[in-house]
Amino acid sequence: MSTQPKTFLSEEEYLAIERKAPYKSEYYRGEIFAMAGAGEPHNLLASNLILRLGQQFLGRPCRVYGSDMRVHVPATAWYTYPDISAVCGEPQFRSGRDNLLNPSFIAEVLSESTERYDRGRKFELYQSIPSLSEYLLVASDHIRVDLYTRQANGKWLLTSASSLDESITIDSICCTLNLADLYDKVQLEEAAEDQNRFL
Secondary structure, eight states: OOOSOOOOOOHHHHHHHHTTOSSOEEEETTEEEEOOOOOHHHHHHHHHHHHHHHHHHTTSSEEEEOTTSEEEEGGGTEEEOOSEEEEESOOOBSSSSSEEOOOSEEEEEOOTTTHHHHHTHHHHHHTTOTTOOEEEEEOSSSSOEEEEEEOTTSOEEEEEEOSTTOEEEEGGGTEEEEHHHHTTTOOOHHHHHHHHHTO
8 A cells, every 4th residue: 555645736737747747647636547448339429429510500609629628617616528518509618629618419429447437426517507507418339328307407418329220300409300310330348348249
């Protein structure tokens, strides 16, 4: 067991380090946590989602960002990199234009190593963003999306879809997402395992 005291960084120190770092790290209350990379299904799902939202944002005052856009949550002194974030209206930033403060929509593509965090503690921290209205979780090993929508009473309503002929409506950014488009060209682990059983 280490007896060395932990070194806590200020937000300004973290940002100075992060802007020069060759990899991305989250920051939470003075500590830095390195982020893992992602495989092909994860990347295809994220890019398909950005593409579909971007098409529906044409001519509208809405923006969609990929995983290089850092989101800052002042209430919890947290900086993180959602897979996708979007805002309709004027985006607000802290300390430059690389720390988004007011996403109305955030999506995370799930993996075996991150699903528990994305569904649990991460979602809990995201809920402290006043502007956030909807949170989408996208499975990368089977067809499944879970959309959490903030209600007027502060509770979150879950809507799910799990087949390619379904679609899901994201009211906060006035978009409709077809699962067939979202999962286009994505080779699912579950499908590969099923196919291998018959070989």
